[in-house]
Amino acid sequence: MSGVIEFFGGQNIFVTGASGFLGKVLLEMLLRSCPDVGKIFVLLRPKKGKEPSERVKNITSLPLFDIIRRENPEAVKKIVPLAGDCAQLGLGLSATDRQILEETVSIVIHAAATVRFDDPLKSAVLMNTRGTREIMMIVRNMKKLKVFVHVSTTYCNCDRPVVHEVVYPPHADWKEMISIAEHVDEHTLNVLTPKILCKLPNTYTFTKSLAEHVVKDLGEDLPVVIFRPSIVISTLSEPFPGWIDNFNGPVGLMIAGASEAVTALHQRGVTQQTGATLELVASDVLDHYRTYSLLERLLHNPPKLAEQLAFQIEPQTRRLLIEKYYEFDDAVIRELLGKKLSSRHRKDLDEVSEKTCVLLKSCRRQFDNVKRVFKVVEDMQGSVVQNIKNNFLLPEELARRYGAVVFIACIKFETSKKKLQYLTFPDFYHCAQSIMASWTYVDNGSPEYDDTELDREFLLDLRELRVLLDKEKEHKQ
Structure with missing residues (x-):
């Protein structure tokens, strides 16, 4: 020195x-x-x-x-x-x-x-x-x-x-x-x-x-x-232990999550059962939070998670990790479909959390995931479900659920109408699947067509149906 x-x-x-x-x-x-x-x-x-x-x-x-x-x-x-x-x-x-x-x-x-x-x-x-x-x-x-x-x-x-x-x-x-x-x-x-x-x-x-x-x-x-420093957290000992002035990176997650996790583990008797000290438990929990913080960034782009070398993850575990991260609650997605949400509008997500009884943190994750998937695949040609599977490595059923959300958003279906309030996400999912299968340009080898666009014949049928409905309305009057 x-x-x-x-x-x-x-x-x-x-x-x-x-x-x-x-x-x-x-x-x-x-x-x-x-x-x-x-x-x-x-x-x-x-x-x-x-x-x-x-x-x-x-x-x-x-x-x-x-x-x-x-x-x-x-x-x-x-x-x-x-x-x-x-x-x-x-x-x-x-x-x-x-x-x-x-x-x-x-x-x-x-x-x-x-x-x-x-x-x-x-x-x-x-x-x-x-x-x-x-x-x-x-x-x-x-x-x-x-x-x-x-x-x-x-x-x-x-x-x-x-x-x-x-x-x-x-x-x-x-x-x-x-x-x-x-x-x-x-x-x-x-x-x-x-x-x-x-x-x-x-x-x-x-x-x-x-x-x-x-x-x-x-x-x-x-x-x-x-x-080249790695993850920066609080001071170790000088001028005194534990000083930090921000919650950037993993610090906020670690402070909020680790304190709750350590308390819960202690209350369950982990320290007594294993003989570990609270300090050792806290250190282990913090290590897990650091790892999760790094993994979460990679989960935003699953193909990169598959290619990275920093974490040695078995393919089966990796698939499960991606699936669990992108899972969503039907009730939350139903609320999100009916709102024009921005990540800056925290109040909206607070309302979704309160109405669905799902943790706000989970609502934010689900909203960010939906927004991320939509942004990536909305302008892609071909099958929207296949595009989601390729770009996010999701299993077939989960990709179909996201595909329905993307389809509903693309055609600007007004799910917030008062007459539709009783419908759940499974209802909209079934409807979207039927329309995508029967009344859209399905993937037929032509790169300019995809299954988020309603086909010409269906749109013409809609126009004729509207004329018939208008005539029926005049007849009743």
Whole structure:
């Protein structure tokens, strides 16, 4: 530890991502453990009307900094906020601030990133990949540079069964991807995203993988370090155990679920029966939640679950896992068919949960699954059921149930009509199956036809039937 303290002594440091969990812990550790450290420049963008200086005050007022405020309150004055944004060209820095960095900084720690798995590819590339290029351009001009530390992630190589301390061949050319993100509109990029990501599960891992190649190419002649943390949870021991300031990733799931699970297991007598301590039970439960969190992302795209190498799952177990994840309650789906729901409209899902007596968490999962399946297959040609089976690896019967939901949504059948309130999902399922089998363009080898389109003859019959009904109505009057 003494060697680390000596290394940082008298050095000016530039930190990005200081407002994130890792960044805050890093700031506290530097100020508390390296009292002779020089200035710590932090890149912060104005947010919610707060300037960077005010954001620094908010950060240093957290319980994380209690020891520093008590033992060395002057240390926080070493933090120098710089207005900027990693998603902007030149990091959004002023010419003056950039010159200060290039002339005085000797250590750079680049921890800024968008860590959302579902960020649009355009945003993720501009922040994670181009942002790394922009900071490397500044680093190359630093006159006193001793080391550049790039915070990556273990999961940028999640398509490999074993990861060594090397930069693996890229999944794409980072220069081309930056150019594409800068010039192609977001909608087009969103459509192309699955093809661009290839074997990687999300835009986060893809863009962080590209960022490693930015560092490798632009830092070939520089003292650079690529640091790959895995899942980040709370502090282990310093400055005190268990500190966390967000519920991102698995943390919220683990805190909410694990506490309930450990309590339930304890009440059932697991600790007495096995002789295990509560700490051991809690650790085991948390490990299961971490695994589930990783698996859930893969379950959003079942073919990727079948191809991945991180989890060694037997085919039979994998099929059961997918089937259980995509199962749905008839009562919940009946309610969803009658509503124009958005994932932002939490109140609607609350009402569905209350009316059906199904847990809100389960309602959200079922809604997300239906929306995901519909989005993937709605414009596909051929059999909708077969398309669902191919893209989600669902068993025949479950694929047919989803096919009925997709069909009803495609033809905009008004299931919320007052006269139809007594009908259940099985009723609509039977109706949809009959119409799809008898009155649609079934898959006959012609790629332009599919079984979510009503055929021409049926539509003509409907038109004639409407005329007859109108005449009957006039006759009765």
